[in-house]
Each structure stands twice: as structure tokens, then as C-alpha cells.
Amino acid sequence: MAHLIKAQPFDFQIDLSRTALIIIDMQRDFIEPGGFGESLGNDVSKLAKAIQPCRDLLEAARNTGLLVIHTKEAHAADLSDCPPAKRLRGDASLRIGDPGPMGRILIDGEPGSEIITELAPLPDEVVLVKPGKGAFYNTSLKDILDNKNITQLIFAGVTTEVCVQSTMREANDRGYECLLAEEATQSYFEEFKASTLDMIRAQGAIVGWTAHVTDIVSSLQGEV
Numbered sequence: 001m002a003h004l005i006k007a008q009p010f011d012f013q014i015d016l017s018r019t020a021l022i023i024i025d026m027q028r029d030f031i032e033p034g035g036f037g038e039s040l041g042n043d044v045s046k047l048a049k050a051i052q053p054c055r056d057l058l059e060a061a062r063n064t065g066l067l068v069i070h071t072k073e074a075h076a077a078d079l080s081d082c083p084p085a086k087r088l089r090g091d092a093s094l095r096i097g098d099p100g101p102m103g104r105i106l107i108d109g110e111p112g113s114e115i116i117t118e119l120a121p122l123p124d125e126v127v128l129v130k131p132g133k134g135a136f137y138n139t140s141l142k143d144i145l146d147n148k149n150i151t152q153l154i155f156a157g158v159t160t161e162v163c164v165q166s167t168m169r170e171a172n173d174r175g176y177e178c179l180l181a182e183e184a185t186q187s188y189f190e191e192f193k194a195s196t197l198d199m200i201r202a203q204g205a206i207v208g209w210t211a212h213v214t215d216i217v218s219s220l221q222g223e224v
């Protein structure tokens, strides 16, 4: 059934039977102290604002029966999927694979790689481990979406200009219509978040649409 969601740069016509919610990398390594995000010099408390809006979206998506996909940026324990160029970049205090207070940094299966408890996946939801910033790179995401006839994607998660934007651009090039939930995404840099939203919806939705979480939730609930 088609619904209209109030969005920018113009309303988003959503077909709930062909829509998935993708929550990007709401994992301890980015949101809690002692993980990858902090090791890069970031103030991780800035991401907390996205948690409740993500919960609201997740609850609405579950009630509506949407396909829900949670992603995690994480690498294999032997680092075989982590290019040295990624591991050695910059002057991080802890590098990918180093032991930290939440286990080895950005390694799948370590406590830091877990999705935060507020957004814990249900057993029937997809948890996609991705080695890159974009969720299509070296993952089965396209197959998962194709097998469910998904053509529209609602995005939430962190960080707006890195993994969320990379994934939206990958999805847009693959023919998906992408809607970013504004309050449910966050960056360590407020100005980067604002610019990313502008870039996405510029030029007649060149990458996709943005909408407020309240407008998405009311549309999912059939209130508009």
C-alpha cells in the first residue's frame, strides 16, 4: 500500500511492501567511550541524540512488518578483510584490531562491535557485518534486498557523512529510492551532518530524500 511521507525536497511515495529500514552501525564502537570512534579523537557523546529517534523508527518498522536490517562495521579477527591502508591511516590512539576497554577495536564478535542494547536486534532481523563504510561493499546486502523485492530504503544510524552517506550513494546507484531519517542520524561534526542532508536532497533528490522521524512514523502507522 502506498503512503506519502512529508519529505525534502518533495514528498516521498512509499510502498510499504517493498521497503526496508536499514540502521547503520549503531554499535558500541562508535557510540560509547573506549571504542573506534573515540580512538579517532571524536567526542562520542555527540551521537547519543540519535538513539531515541532510532528506537521510535525501529518500533514503527517492527509494528508495520518492514524488513529490518542492522549493520555493523567490523572486521574478521585475523584482519584479512581490513586493508592496511585503513588500519594504518592517521594517528589513532588505538588501531583496528588493538585491544581496548571493549575488546579488540572494530573486530566482529568483540563487545565493542555489538549493537547498543537500546536498539538490540530481534532474532529474525538481519545483522549485516560490513568491512567498509558502504554496506554494499563485500556484503550480501543486494541479494538480501533483491530476494525480498525491496526497492525503497529508509536509513538511520551513524555517522551521517561517513557510513550512512556512503551506503545511500551505493544504494542510489543500484536503483533504490533512499530516505534518510533526519533525527535518527548523527555525526561527530554537526556541520557535516547539516551539509550531508543538504547534499543528499539537492538537485531534485540527487541521492535521495530526508524526512523527520515523526513524519515517517506517522506515515508507517497509517495516520497520514
Ligand code: TIU
Pocket (backbone or CB within 6 Å): 024, 025, 030, 037, 040, 073, 133, 158, 159, 160, 162, 163, 164, 188
Ligand atoms: N569515523 C566515522 O565518522 N565513521 C566511521 O568510521 N564509520 C561509520 O560511520 N560507521
